[in-house]
Amino acid sequence: MNKLTIRCRNNGRKISVPLGSTLYDVFGQAGMVLPFGPVCARVNNKMQGMNYRFYNNKDVEFLTLRSSGGMGTYKRTLFFVLAKAVQDLFPGGQLLIDAPVSGGYFCELRIGRPVTFDDVSSLRGRMVDIVSSDIPVHRIQCPIEDAIELFQKSGMASKVQLLESLDSLYTNYYEMGGAIDYFYGCLLTRTSQIHLFDLLPFNDGLLLRVPSEKDPSRLEDLVEQKKMLGVIREYHRWQEILGVRTAGEFNAAILGGKASELINVSEALQEKKLSNIADEIAARGSKLVLIAGPSSSGKTTTAKRLAILLMACGLRPHILSTDNYFVNRVDTPRDASGEYDFECIEAVDTRLFNMQMSALLRGEEVELPRYDFPSGERVYEGRRLRIGPDDIIILEGNHALNPILSQQIPEEKKYRIYVSALTAIQLDDHNHIPTEDIRLLRRILRDYRYRGYSALETIKRCPSVKAGEEKWIFPYQELADATFNSALLYELGVIKDRVMPILEQVPERAVEYAESNRLRKFLQYFRSVPGDQVPPTSLLREFAGGSSFKY
Numbered sequence: 001m002n003k004l005t006i007r008c009r010n011n012g013r014k015i016s017v018p019l020g021s022t023l024y025d026v027f028g029q030a031g032m033v034l035p036f037g038p039v040c041a042r043v044n045n046k047m048q049g050m051n052y053r054f055y056n057n058k059d060v061e062f063l064t065l066r067s068s069g070g071m072g073t074y075k076r077t078l079f080f081v082l083a084k085a086v087q088d089l090f091p092g093g094q095l096l097i098d099a100p101v102s103g104g105y106f107c108e109l110r111i112g113r114p115v116t117f118d119d120v121s122s123l124r125g126r127m128v129d130i131v132s133s134d135i136p137v138h139r140i141q142c143p144i145e146d147a148i149e150l151f152q153k154s155g156m157a158s159k160v161q162l163l164e165s166l167d168s169l170y171t172n173y174y175e176m177g178g179a180i181d182y183f184y185g186c187l188l189t190r191t192s193q194i195h196l197f198d199l200l201p202f203n204d205g206l207l208l209r210v211p212s213e214k215d216p217s218r219l220e221d222l223v224e225q226k227k228m229l230g231v232i233r234e235y236h237r238w239q240e241i242l243g244v245r246t247a248g249e250f251n252a253a254i255l256g257g258k259a260s261e262l263i264n265v266s267e268a269l270q271e272k273k274l275s276n277i278a279d280e281i282a283a284r285g286s287k288l289v290l291i292a293g294p295s296s297s298g299k300t301t302t303a304k305r306l307a308i309l310l311m312a313c314g315l316r317p318h319i320l321s322t323d324n325y326f327v328n329r330v331d332t333p334r335d336a337s338g339e340y341d342f343e344c345i346e347a348v349d350t351r352l353f354n355m356q357m358s359a360l361l362r363g364e365e366v367e368l369p370r371y372d373f374p375s376g377e378r379v380y381e382g383r384r385l386r387i388g389p390d391d392i393i394i395l396e397g398n399h400a401l402n403p404i405l406s407q408q409i410p411e412e413k414k415y416r417i418y419v420s421a422l423t424a425i426q427l428d429d430h431n432h433i434p435t436e437d438i439r440l441l442r443r444i445l446r447d448y449r450y451r452g453y454s455a456l457e458t459i460k461r462c463p464s465v466k467a468g469e470e471k472w473i474f475p476y477q478e479l480a481d482a483t484f485n486s487a488l489l490y491e492l493g494v495i496k497d498r499v500m501p502i503l504e505q506v507p508e509r510a511v512e513y514a515e516s517n518r519l520r521k522f523l524q525y526f527r528s529v530p531g532d533q534v535p536p537t538s539l540l541r542e543f544a545g546g547s548s549f550k551y
Contacts, residue, residue: 004054009042009061010034023050024189027062036216037064039193040073040186045513049073049186051139061511065216069514075105075210077137077188078197079430082107082208084179085126090119092155097208097430099423101228103220104209105432106202117201124199134192135177144171150180158428161248162525165255184431184522203229224478228422231483235423238269244489247427247525254493254527262490263533270488270539274302277417277482278309281392286415287361288393289317292400292476293419294469296443298486298539302419303396304549305537315392318385322397322405324369325353329376343468345399349378354408360387361413398468401476418480424487427525436466438487441495441519442543448502449545455502459512491540493529498544 002019008030015029023041027050040049042061047069063070079097086095086109096108109115109123144163150173151159159182163171173182176191188194198209198219209219239245242265244253253262281289289306293299307317326332326342327349335341356366365386369378387393399405401416421438440462447453477483500523506516534540541547 005057006054007057007059008032009059017054019055021054023048023052023060023062026054026060030062032062034062034064036066037070038062039065039070039188042069042511042514045508045511046517047186047514049139049189051189065211066213068213071211071213071216073186073188074194074216076183076185077191078194078208078210079105080137080174080176080179080181080183080187081127081130081191081194082123082199083181083430084130084176085123087179089122089126095429096426097432098205098426099232099432099435101232102202102207102225103222104198104200104202104207106229106232107206107208109206115201115205120199120201120206123206127197127199130177131191131194133177134190136190137187138175139172139187140175141170141172144168147171147173147182151182154180156181156429158246158248158426161252162246162428163248165248165251165527166525181430182428184427184525185518227418227478227480227483231422231485234273235485235487238266239425239489241265241269242489244425246425246429250425250489250493251525251527254529259490259493259529260533263529263535266489267535267538270486271305273484274305275309277484278306278313280482281310281415282313282315284415286392287387287413288357288395288406288409289415289417290400290406291394291396291417291419292398292402292473292480293486294439294473295465296439296446296543297420298442298542299396299419300551301539301542301547301549302417302484302486303394305539306417307394310392310394314390316388316390317392317394318387319394319396320368322348322353322395322399324371324378325349326371326378328378343398343464343472345402345404345472348399348405350405350407353405357393357406357409360385360393361409363387398473401479402472403476403479416480416482418477418483419486420477420483421487422483422485424489424491435487437519437522438492441492441499441523444502444519445495445499446543449543450551454505455499455516456506456510456512459506459515462515486539488538488540490529492523492526494531494534494540494544496523496526497528498531499523 003016004019006015006017006026008015011032013030015026017025027038040063043052043058065071065074083095086093090111094110098106148160148163173180174187196211200207212218212220244250291299291303303319307319310317325348332340333344333346359366365384367380368383368385369380372379406414421435426432444455444458447458503516503520506513531544536546536548
C-alpha cells in the first residue's frame with residue numbers, strides 16, 4: 001500500500017499514513033490532545049475540512065475553536081443546522097442570516113406572518129434534535145449547472161443567483177439529512193460536533209448565539225446593542241433602494257450596466273447620512289466632535305467630509321488626531337511580550353488632552369503638539385489654536401469614545417460618532433460577509449500603497465490589531481450619539497482588481513497564505529467595477545488612492 005508522509009506543524013512530527021487517509025486519520029496518529037478541536041486544518045496553508053483526503057505528501061496544522069478559522073467552521077455548520085430546522089418546520093420559509101450584533105447573529109425569518117415566541121422555541125428544539133441525531137455533513141463536488149438546478153428545485157433563489165454569476169466549471173455544496181446548502185468555507189463533519197448555541201426572539205427576528213472564541217465553553221456575552229441594530233436596519237433600507245442585497249444581485253446589476261448608478265446612489269446615501277449628523281451637531285451647539293472606530297473604518301475621511309458639511313452649517317472646524325497626544329515612546333507602556341503597547345489608553349497623554357481642550361473651551365489659546373513617529377517624541381512647532389463661538393474641534397482616533405480621554409470635558413459640549421464598515425452585502429441568504437474582511441482588504445490596499453507593507457506583513461499584524469480593537473474600541477461603540485456605516489455597496493468590486501495582485505505576493509510557505517488564499521477566493525464572487533467613476537471625495541479613495549483630500 002502506498003504510504004504518504006504528513007508533517008504536523010502542531011507538534012513537529014512526521015506521520016506515515018496510507019494514500020487516501022483523511023485529516024481525522026492523521027490526527028489520530030499525531031498523538032495530540034486539542035481542547036475544542038480539531039475542527040478543521042491548514043493543509044499546505046489552505047483551509048480544509050476534516051473530511052479532506054490526502055493523495056500527496058503535505059504539511060498540516062490542526063485548528064481548534066480558539067482560532068478564527070475554527071470558529072468560522074463551527075458557525076457555518078450552526079447556520080446550516082438553523083437553515084435545516086427552518087426548512088423542516090416552515091417549508092417555503094426564508095431565513096436571512098444577517099450581521100453579528102449583541103453577541104450573536106441577527107436573523108430574519110420570513111414565513112408570511114409575525115414570528116412568535118413559540119416559533120422560536122420550536123426552532124430551537126428542532127436544532128437540538130438535529131444536533132443530537134449526529135447527522136453527517138457531506139461535502140459534494142459537482143458541475144456548477146447541476147448545483148444550480150438543485151438549488152432551483154429547493155427554491156433557494158439567492159444561491160442560484162450567486163452561482164449563476166460565477167465563471168466556475170465546478171462547485172461544492174453541502175448535504176445534511178436531506179437538506180442542501182452552499183457555504184463559503186468548510187464545515188464540521190457531523191452535527192454532534194455542535195456543543196453550544198442558543199436561539200432567542202430578538203426584536204422582530206431571531207438572535208442566534210454562538211460560543212466565544214476566547215472561551216468556547218461559554219456563549220458570547222449577550223450585550224444590548226440597539227444602535228448597532230438600528231444601523232443594520234438603516235442599511236437594509238439602502239439595499240432596498242438599490243435592489244442589491246446579495247453578491248448575486250450585485251453581479252447582476254454590474255452585468256446590467258448599473259455600476260454608475262450603484263456608485264452614485266451609494267455615495268449619495270452616505271453623504272446624506274453625514275449631512276444629517278452635521279445638522280444635528282450644529283443644532284446641539286457641540287464644541288468637540290469625537291470620532292472613533294476600528295482600523296481601516298475610514299475615520300480620517302469621515303472627519304474631513306464632516307468638516308466640509310459643518311462649514312456648510314456656518315461653523316469653522318479644526319481637525320485633530322489622538323495620535324498627536326501620544327506620550328513619548330520611552331514612557332509608553334509595554335505589553336506582555338515586552339513590546340510597546342501603542343493601543344492602550346495609557347499610551348495617550350489624557351491629562352494634557354483634557355487640559356488643552358478645557359483651555360480652548362474657556363477661550364484660551366494653546367499650542368498644539370505633534371507626535372514625531374521617527375523619534376518617538378512629542379514636538380511643538382508653533383501651531384496655535386484659539387476657538388470662538390463658531391469654531392468646533394473634530395478629534396479622530398482609536399480612543400475618541402473612551403470616557404477616560406475626555407473625562408474633564410462637559411458632556412453637553414461633546415458629540416460622539418462611531419465609524420465602521422459595519423455591513424455591506426451578503427454573499428447569499430446564509431453567508432454573511434464579516435466586517436473584518438472588508439476592513440482587512442482596505443488595510444492591505446492602504447498599507448501597500450502608502451506605507452510600503454506587504455500583504456503578508458499586514459495579515460501577520462491582524463491578531464494584535466483585533467485584540468486592541470476588542471479591548472479599546474468595541475466596548476464604547478454604544479456610547480456614540482451617531483453611528484456611521486462606512487461600507488459602500490459597490491466597494492468590493494472596485495477593491496478586487498487592486499488588491500488581488502498584492503494578495504498573490506504572499507508565498508505559499510507562509511502561514512499567512514491561508515488568509516491570503518481565503519480572501520482571493522472570496523473576491524472571486526464579485527464582478528469588477530471600474531474605479532474611475534468613484535468620486536475623489538469618496539471614503540473609498542482613502543484606501544484605493546486618488547482622493548482629493550490630503551492625508
